[in-house]
Amino acid sequence: MTxxxxxxxxxxxxxxxxxPWTDPTAKPLVRFEKVVxxxxxxxxxxxxxxxxxxxxxxxxxxxSGCGKTTLMRLLAGFETPDEGRVLLxxxxxxxxxxxxxxxxxxxxxxxxxxxxxxxRNIAFxxxxxxxxxDEIAARVDEMLxxxxxxxxxxxxxxxxxxxxxxxxxxxxxxxxxxxxxLLDEPLAALDKKLREETQFELMALQQQLGMTxxxxxxxxxxxxxxxDRIAVMxxxxxxxxxxxxxxxxxxxxxxxxxxxxxxxxxxxKAEHADGVTVRMASAESPQGFxxxxxxxxxxxxxxxxxxxxxxxxxxxDEPPPGPxxxxxxxxxxxxxxxxxxxxxxxxxxxxxxxxxANASRFVDRPVDWDDQVWLTFARDAGxxxxx
Amino acid sequence: xxxxxxxxxxxxxxxxxxxxxxxLFPFLLVAKLSLSETTLAMPPYAxxxxxxxxxxxxxxFLAGLDFETYARLTxxxxxxxxYLSSLKFAAVATFILLLIGYPLAYAMARCPPSLRSAxxxxxxxxxxxxxxxxxxxxxxxxxxEGLLNVALRAVGLGPVSLxxxxxxxxxxxxxxxxxxxxxxxxxVLERQQHDLLExxxxxxxxxFEAFWRVTFPLSLPGVAAGSLLCFIPMVxxxxxxxxxxxxxxxxxxxxxxxxxxxxxxxxxxxxVAIVLLFTLVIPIVLYQRQQAKLTExxx
Numbered sequence: 001m002t003x004x005x006x007x008x009x010x011x012x013x014x015x016x017x018x019x020p021w022t023d024p025t026a027k028p029l030v031r032f033e034k035v036v037x038x039x040x041x042x043x044x045x046x047x048x049x050x051x052x053x054x055x056x057x058x059x060x061x062x063x064s065g066c067g068k069t070t071l072m073r074l075l076a077g078f079e080t081p082d083e084g085r086v087l088l089x090x091x092x093x094x095x096x097x098x099x100x101x102x103x104x105x106x107x108x109x110x111x112x113x114x115x116x117x118x119x120r121n122i123a124f125x126x127x128x129x130x131x132x133x134d135e136i137a138a139r140v141d142e143m144l145x146x147x148x149x150x151x152x153x154x155x156x157x158x159x160x161x162x163x164x165x166x167x168x169x170x171x172x173x174x175x176x177x178x179x180x181x182l183l184d185e186p187l188a189a190l191d192k193k194l195r196e197e198t199q200f201e202l203m204a205l206q207q208q209l210g211m212t213x214x215x216x217x218x219x220x221x222x223x224x225x226x227x228d229r230i231a232v233m234x235x236x237x238x239x240x241x242x243x244x245x246x247x248x249x250x251x252x253x254x255x256x257x258x259x260x261x262x263x264x265x266x267x268x269k270a271e272h273a274d275g276v277t278v279r280m281a282s283a284e285s286p287q288g289f290x291x292x293x294x295x296x297x298x299x300x301x302x303x304x305x306x307x308x309x310x311x312x313x314x315x316x317d318e319p320p321p322g323p324x325x326x327x328x329x330x331x332x333x334x335x336x337x338x339x340x341x342x343x344x345x346x347x348x349x350x351x352x353x354x355x356x357a358n359a360s361r362f363v364d365r366p367v368d369w370d371d372q373v374w375l376t377f378a379r380d381a382g383x384x385x386x387x
Numbered sequence: 388x389x390x391x392x393x394x395x396x397x398x399x400x401x402x403x404x405x406x407x408x409x410x411l412f413p414f415l416l417v418a419k420l421s422l423s424e425t426t427l428a429m430p431p432y433a434x435x436x437x438x439x440x441x442x443x444x445x446x447x448f449l450a451g452l453d454f455e456t457y458a459r460l461t462x463x464x465x466x467x468x469x470y471l472s473s474l475k476f477a478a479v480a481t482f483i484l485l486l487i488g489y490p491l492a493y494a495m496a497r498c499p500p501s502l503r504s505a506x507x508x509x510x511x512x513x514x515x516x517x518x519x520x521x522x523x524x525x526x527x528x529x530x531x532e533g534l535l536n537v538a539l540r541a542v543g544l545g546p547v548s549l550x551x552x553x554x555x556x557x558x559x560x561x562x563x564x565x566x567x568x569x570x571x572x573x574x575v576l577e578r579q580q581h582d583l584l585e586x587x588x589x590x591x592x593x594x595f596e597a598f599w600r601v602t603f604p605l606s607l608p609g610v611a612a613g614s615l616l617c618f619i620p621m622v623x624x625x626x627x628x629x630x631x632x633x634x635x636x637x638x639x640x641x642x643x644x645x646x647x648x649x650x651x652x653x654x655x656x657x658x659v660a661i662v663l664l665f666t667l668v669i670p671i672v673l674y675q676r677q678q679a680k681l682t683e684x685x686x
Contacts, residue, residue, distance in 0.1 A: 078585055098588040099597075111586035115604045124600075125590035176590065 012245020018228060020053035027090070029054045029180060029212050030075060035084035037070055044070040046236035057206050057213045059223035062233035068216045072182050075214070076105045089179065104178035108185040110169035112157040118168050119153040125176035143171040146205070163194050174209065183215040187222060199225045220260045224248065232256050253387045257306040264312070264352050266305045270297045277379060280305060284348060290323040292380045304385040309355035311381035314342055315374040316365055326352060326375040330367055344373055421657035422452040431651045456658040466659065469637040476638060477621035480560040481614050487561065488568035488613060496576035510566050522559060522630050529555050529631070551633040559627040568613040575609030608677055615674035619667050639663050
């Protein structure tokens with residue numbers, strides 16, 4: 001076997017120097033140690049270990065019932081772990097009631113106090129800390145302008161719109177300057193446009209405050225946009241953790257690849273490797289697939305090749321024969337404005353998803369329904385998954 | 388189209404007709420009585436409208452009405468004392484009801500849902516027995532040789548004489564009206580969102596503080612509804628003070644009865660009833676406003 005040498009590749013289109021999790025001397029703000037939580041025999045959180053670093057925007061992502069909310073509630077103190085420890089700034093939180101923990105939570109329902117005005121909702125935690133009256137007033141004003149609610153101080157929650165209520169809940173949670181802000185599906189109740197705006201506002205706010213944010217969401221886009229790191233959860237366990245680009249471009253399992261974004265998965269067997277390229281045989285493609293060499297690939301074992309739709313090119317003219325080539329008929333076209341998604345039915349009956357960015361307004365030869373097309377993708381477009 | 392409109396207006400008319408027949412008409416009768424004066428006759432009041440005289444008779448009748456009886460109410464200490472003592476009994480009993488009813492309602496609302504309906508049932512169960520029988524049963528408990536004293540003697544205490552005292556009235560009032568206090572309180576407490584308490588805890592409230600800063604203020608509509616629901620009928624309560632109270636206890640309900648049946652002073656009884664009614668208009672309006680607010684909150 002020849003020497004395996006590959007150029008070091010950057011994953012994703014984002015470069016960020018903020019990566020305390022790669023620094024072995026960095027001290028985590030929150031540490032979950034083999035935490036287990038059961039409800040009536042059902043295991044909601046199953047041995048989760050996790051470090052979150054100061055200043056991080058961390059996302060727990062997963063479908064409903066995966067244990068992400070329970071994990072957050074364990075940190076807030078609304079649940080107590082059956083096994084393991086939760087530490088905050090090195091201190092074991094066991095035995096500390098919710099009101100004794102220096103973290104604040106923004107509830108999915110917002111849980112605004114209906115009998116209190118906006119300003120008194122925001123002042124609630126400050127009053128509890130025993131802050132002086134004029135200090136409270138100043139902090140409330142600061143919070144109101146931070147979340148752009150000036151002028152609404154005297155309103156009651158039921159007099160506000162959904163978006164305004166969301167911002168009151170946010171202001172109320174950050175007003176006491178907690179060590180960490182917990183956000184439980186904070187944007188779930190907002191409409192799409194407002195949700196996108198608020199995602200960027202949350203990021204800006206987190207930068208401005210320098211506070212550590214932990215967000216729980218089932219919306220992969222929300223997690224990808226806002227978070228420095230994402231932990232993808234499944235059945236009470238973290239299945240992958242990393243920067244959004246890592247999780248998207250280098251998923252470690254079919255589950256993660258499928259949960260985050262759209263993906264086409266081809267089953268096959270690695271046949272031989274020459275140090276640079278691995279040839280994979282698959283029932284889906286007559287010439288098989290050529291993939292960039294990867295340590296994970298074991299010759300002869302079943303593996304899965306995951307290719308994202310936007311990494312597949314659609315051709316109306318037949319390309320020269322070769323690997324990474326599929327032929328089929330256009331079954332459906334979804335025009336989204338910024339993107340167009342093509343559903344291409346292969347001869348085997350499988351439907352493959354390919355996407356194209358609509359970079360120019362005019363297209364020479366638009367693709368039509370029922371057109372015969374060929375799909376190709378580059379050697380490094382796909383990820384090989386072994387589970 | 389028009390037939391349909393007729394039917395709708397007819398449906399709206401029915402409750403009005405009912406109210407007119409069974410509230411407004413008797414009310415006017417009582418109001419007229421209160422403006423009359425007593426005579427030794429059958430019926431024992433004057434003037435009486437003589438239709439045979441025509442318009443002259445009506446004029447003579449109207450000329451005979453005056454506010455003399457009301458003037459008598461303000462000068463006779465008996466009525467003033469009865470009036471104030473009724474308000475006092477109702478107010479104190481309402482306060483005691485609140486002290487007992489709130490923890491009860493709170494505990495019920497915090498019970499597991501499976502237990503709640505059973506507790507609710509237990510709260511309503513006494514209504515299946517006649518109110519009068521339950522008050523008589525209280526006599527059986529409170530009388531000198533009653534169950535309470537037997538029990539007290541068994542443990543070497545007592546005897547206490549409770550029957551025919553103000554304490555007995557309070558016991559009776561609190562016993563009889565407890566469900567009317569508990570049910571509205573339970574309704575608001577049960578509806579309270581649990582995440583509000585979590586939010587309060589998250590923002591630094593120990594459970595006790597969270598109760599006073601969140602649970603209690605949010606239950607105030609229930610407190611008001613329960614208090615008014617008890618206070619209003621207790622002011623005019625007759626059976627309980629009559630059966631459990633002493634002969635010296637003065638309450639408006641009893642006064643009305645005495646004036647009407649013992650003294651045959653129908654105008655005085657009517658005037659007292661009218662005064663009582665107008666006194667209660669204020670809390671009734673308050674109660675209705677509270678109810679309107681409650682329905683608004685529920686939305």
